[in-house]
Amino acid sequence: MPFLLVALLLLTGAAAADERPLRFSVSESWAMPMMHIENGQATGGILYDLQTRLAQKVGRQANQLVMPRKRVQQMLVRGEIDVRCYVNPTWLQESHHQYIWSVPFMIQRDLLVAPTPTLIRPEQLHDEVIGTVLGFSYSRLEPLFASGQLQRDDARTQALTLSKLSVGRNHYAVSNELALAWYNRQRPANQPLYPVEQLSEDLVACIVRDEPDVPTMALLRALVRMKQDGEFDAILARYR
Structure with missing residues (x-):
């Protein structure tokens, strides 16, 4: 093999090895x-597997940074996160113009949950304390919180919110559909928590920082391929 070709291959390999890991944000409330x-x-978890696979597809390592939700927002504004997944435009307080949206990869459904089976709309409740997650916004409930008809009881994580409901701290709480199903899997079969009313249904996607040090278009194309090839559905199936 000619010397110049060997040298070129060595340099290419070294450059790839020197590429820094991609910084994915992980909210500690998940x-x-x-x-x-x-x-x-x-x-x-689902997002851990998704983000690890996504980085692999572009030849990088995934650095999954766990932090409080508010810090995620601050780091996005400063461009210190390369990829944030599991997000919807209505959940963001800033425009984050330096990021590009990916195709949606799943639907999140938020549910009003209770320890007994019942059917009731949140608008019918009065003077109830609702278990919620710190920093999360619930569009259908916000007017009821603002008027004082209902009160929030924030927990640091979704799991803690459901735990407080199960021990009787509240009569109702909010949970996404997947977290509720997972939580019920860990409980005795005769003591599930029950969905009362669907509050919202949102498409969730990733945002990718659009800067020269990030393989932005390659990441966005990889997400499209993962969706088309059923890779994300396979990840989801492992946790159902």
Whole structure:
């Protein structure tokens, strides 16, 4: 093999090895099956698998940074996060013009949940304390919180919100559909928490920082391929 060709291959390999990991944000409020966090480290879950696979597809490592939700927002504004997944435009307080939206990869459904089976709309409730997640906004409930008809009881994570409901701290709480199903899997079969009313249904996607040090278009194309090839559905199926 000619010397110049060998040198070129060595340089190319070294450049690829020197490429820094991609920085993915992980909100510490996430719960299984979306994300398992242990000792401040992301270790598993739907989003962990998705983000790890996404980085692999562009030849990078995934640095999954666990942090409070408010810090995620601050780092996005400063461009210190390369990819944020599991987000909807209506959930963001800023425009984040330096980021590009990916195709949606799943639907999140937020549910009003209770310890007993019942059917009731939140607008029919009065003077109830609703279990919620700190920093999360619930569009259908916000007017009821603002008027004082209902009160929030914030917990740090989605799992803690459901735990407080199960021990009787509240009569109702809000949970996304997947977190509720996962939580019920860990409970005795005769003690599930029940969905009362669907509050919202939102498409969720990723945002990718559009800067020269990020393979932005390659990441966006990889997400399209993962969706088309059924890779995300396969990840989701592992946690159902």
